[in-house]
Amino acid sequence: MTDLALHPGLVLIVGALALPWLRGAVRSAAIIALPLLALVLVWQLADGVMWQAQFLDYTLTPLQGDKLSRLFATIFALMAVGGGLFALSQKSRIEVPAAYVYAGSAIGVALAGDLVTLFVFWELMMVGSTVVLWSRGNAQSYKASLRYLMIHLLGGVVLFAGITGHAVQTGSVEFTRMALDSPAHWLILIGFLVNAGAPPLSAWLPDAYPEASWSGTVFLSAFTTKAAVYALIRGFPGTELLIWVGLFMVFYGIVYALLENDMRRILAYSIVNQVGFMVVGIGIGTEMALNGAAAHAFAHIIYKALLLMSAGSVLLITNRRKCSELGGLFHSMPLTTLCGTIGALSISAFPLTSGFVSKSLVTQAAVDGHMLAVWLLLTAASAGVFLHAGIKFPWFVFFQKDSGLRPAEPPASMRWAMIFFSVLCIGLGIWYEPLYALLPYAVDYTPYTGAHVLTQLQLLLFSGLAFFIMLRYLKRTLTITLDSDWVWRRLLPALLVPLARLTTATLAALRHGAQRAAASLLSLVHRHHGPQGRIAGTWPTGGMALWVLVLLLGYLLLYYV
Amino acid sequence: MNDDQTHWLDEPRHVKLLWRAFLGVLALTVVAELFVPLHPHFEIESWFAFAAWYGFGTCVLMIVAAKALALLLKRRDTYYTDREQRHD
Numbered sequence: 216m217t218d219l220a221l222h223p224g225l226v227l228i229v230g231a232l233a234l235p236w237l238r239g240a241v242r243s244a245a246i247i248a249l250p251l252l253a254l255v256l257v258w259q260l261a262d263g264v265m266w267q268a269q270f271l272d273y274t275l276t277p278l279q280g281d282k283l284s285r286l287f288a289t290i291f292a293l294m295a296v297g298g299g300l301f302a303l304s305q306k307s308r309i310e311v312p313a314a315y316v317y318a319g320s321a322i323g324v325a326l327a328g329d330l331v332t333l334f335v336f337w338e339l340m341m342v343g344s345t346v347v348l349w350s351r352g353n354a355q356s357y358k359a360s361l362r363y364l365m366i367h368l369l370g371g372v373v374l375f376a377g378i379t380g381h382a383v384q385t386g387s388v389e390f391t392r393m394a395l396d397s398p399a400h401w402l403i404l405i406g407f408l409v410n411a412g413a414p415p416l417s418a419w420l421p422d423a424y425p426e427a428s429w430s431g432t433v434f435l436s437a438f439t440t441k442a443a444v445y446a447l448i449r450g451f452p453g454t455e456l457l458i459w460v461g462l463f464m465v466f467y468g469i470v471y472a473l474l475e476n477d478m479r480r481i482l483a484y485s486i487v488n489q490v491g492f493m494v495v496g497i498g499i500g501t502e503m504a505l506n507g508a509a510a511h512a513f514a515h516i517i518y519k520a521l522l523l524m525s526a527g528s529v530l531l532i533t534n535r536r537k538c539s540e541l542g543g544l545f546h547s548m549p550l551t552t553l554c555g556t557i558g559a560l561s562i563s564a565f566p567l568t569s570g571f572v573s574k575s576l577v578t579q580a581a582v583d584g585h586m587l588a589v590w591l592l593l594t595a596a597s598a599g600v601f602l603h604a605g606i607k608f609p610w611f612v613f614f615q616k617d618s619g620l621r622p623a624e625p626p627a628s629m630r631w632a633m634i635f636f637s638v639l640c641i642g643l644g645i646w647y648e649p650l651y652a653l654l655p656y657a658v659d660y661t662p663y664t665g666a667h668v669l670t671q672l673q674l675l676l677f678s679g680l681a682f683f684i685m686l687r688y689l690k691r692t693l694t695i696t697l698d699s700d701w702v703w704r705r706l707l708p709a710l711l712v713p714l715a716r717l718t719t720a721t722l723a724a725l726r727h728g729a730q731r732a733a734a735s736l737l738s739l740v741h742r743h744h745g746p747q748g749r750i751a752g753t754w755p756t757g758g759m760a761l762w763v764l765v766l767l768l769g770y771l772l773l774y775y776v
Numbered sequence: 777m778n779d780d781q782t783h784w785l786d787e788p789r790h791v792k793l794l795w796r797a798f799l800g801v802l803a804l805t806v807v808a809e810l811f812v813p814l815h816p817h818f819e820i821e822s823w824f825a826f827a828a829w830y831g832f833g834t835c836v837l838m839i840v841a842a843k844a845l846a847l848l849l850k851r852r853d854t855y856y857t858d859r860e861q862r863h864d
Contacts, residue, residue: 674828694853696850
């Protein structure tokens with residue numbers, strides 16, 4: 216330990232473990248104060264190594280600081296503040312503590328200087344998020360959490376194998392940039408991508424996140440995927456493969472969200488879509504692109520949480536989650552409608568919102584690299600974001616037909632959380648310099664030029680026109696769209712259930728046979744050694760003498776041979 | 777909010793008004809292109825109202841693609857839960 220710096224992540228985790236025992240106002244105060252304390256501690260961190268220790272033959276750096284680490288740790292702590300405020304009226308006593316363990320671990324990932332520490336916090340994130348899912352307390356969320364856990368355990372094993380291989384080959388566990396030159400590095404990349412929601416396992420995200428409680432999904436949306444984005448920025452910048460992985464995620468998210476009826480699953484698909492933009496930026500790998508990926512992660516956490524807060528409010532008050540059962544809520548929930556719409560405009564990168572100043576960096580990086588195809592696809596995807604999240608979500612939830620529902624606005628703590636994040640969305644869109652100053656590299660870019668604002672408005676508004684013209688093709692139906700989770704929810708069980716039956720039947724037959732063999736052996740023993748058995752009976756002395764005589768005769772006979 | 781009264785937005789003529797305003801803004805963004813220097817980087821960007829028709833066209837394409845995928849992969853939303861309940 217070279218300094219007495221406190222670890223912001225550990226402070227949040229340890230504090231979270233005390234939360235379940237607090238009650239009333241003390242609990243509320245602690246929920247707000249804990250992540251604020253973590254935030255202050257993040258800003259106290261200087262550049263360079265803070266904690267260092269020797270473990271086996273390796274040098275561990277559990278706490279280090281630089282601009283990239285601080286940026287992600289800052290947004291994770293800020294997210295915990297907003298999420299905690301939103302969840303103040305949550306009845307479950309374990310959800311917020313679990314979410315804080317989850318958030319603290321995400322901060323731990325962002326501040327880890329070595330792969331071992333990263334892995335420990337990575338897995339702790341999985342534990343925290345799974346408990347957040349469990350705290351919903353119904354059968355559906357429990358089953359979803361098991362599927363979630365299964366995928367993340369798999370991802371964790373792959374990551375651990377990669378880290379082990381890397382440590383053996385290089386003799387160091389320092390977390391630095393890696394090239395795809397060995398199986399170990401491929402495994403690390405795959406481990407990171409599983410958590411980022413990349414194909415082919417991306418279905419874990421829209422499968423699990425919408426099953427959490429009204430406040431749980433807000434927390435879940437923020438940490439796992441963005442911690443993976445952070446890890447990719449540090450570990451694999453400029454890996455060209457990531458451009459194509461990211462583009463796939465972008466369009467996968469749009470297409471599936473367009474077909475989805477569950478309001479929070481729409482937003483879950485759009486997480487994959489947005490992380491796709493970041494992954495493309497990491498793949499491009501220039502300073503501009505990496506700045507873009509980092510800035511977009513920062514902005515995304517805020518507006519996605521805001522969108523899910525508005526959806527969570529609707530869920531809590533109406534107890535409905537399907538677009539086909541909602542609509543017309545603007546009548547009685549004007550504030551929720553307004554905040555949800557601000558989130559929707561931000562995700563669509565409307566001028567004057569946070570998405571506009573962050574996503575532009577990624578698209579500009581594609582322009583600077585003269586990547587026409589990538590740029591065309593990113594531009595189409597930007598239009599698609601407005602389509603699937605920017606209009607579809609608010610339109611079907613708050614407007615469209617009048618469902619006749621007149622729910623009240625949510626409790627004050629939830630309203631203030633939404634206002635807080637709405638202000639951040641607009642504030643970052645207007646005063647973007649502080650965000651740009653936090654980015655890992657110096658920014659030489661002005662988002663607000665006449666040309667950029669005008670083309671963005673054209674793009675988005677004409678996408679809006681397409682939405683309303685095609686509206687009858689977008690009408691929500693009571694359907695889901697099969698995704699890769701079909702493989703582990705249907706195909707594998709379909710293959711494994713007969714196999715399991717066969718195994719069970721074989722085992723039963725074997726057990727039965729063994730029992731019969733044992734029984735007949737027992738009766739044989741019983742016959743010979745039992746009370747009536749020949750061997751167990753008392754033998755007469757005469758018989759004994761006779762046998763001794765036989766033995767002696769045999770001995771005599773052998774003596775002469 | 778006035779819970780039982782009809783909202784301003786509930787009246788069809790107001791919706792029609794909004795539509796006209798929307799179309800007006802759309803036209804405005806295209807016309808504005810004549811007055812704002814655009815600095816296109818790629819050649820395709822210099823085509824007239826590129827962002828407008830590209831945004832519209834790709835959105836229609838994405839909706840069509842989604843509908844095509846739905847033909848193959850759409851299921852009732854009880855697809856998974858029905859089976860699970862039978863197993864329970």
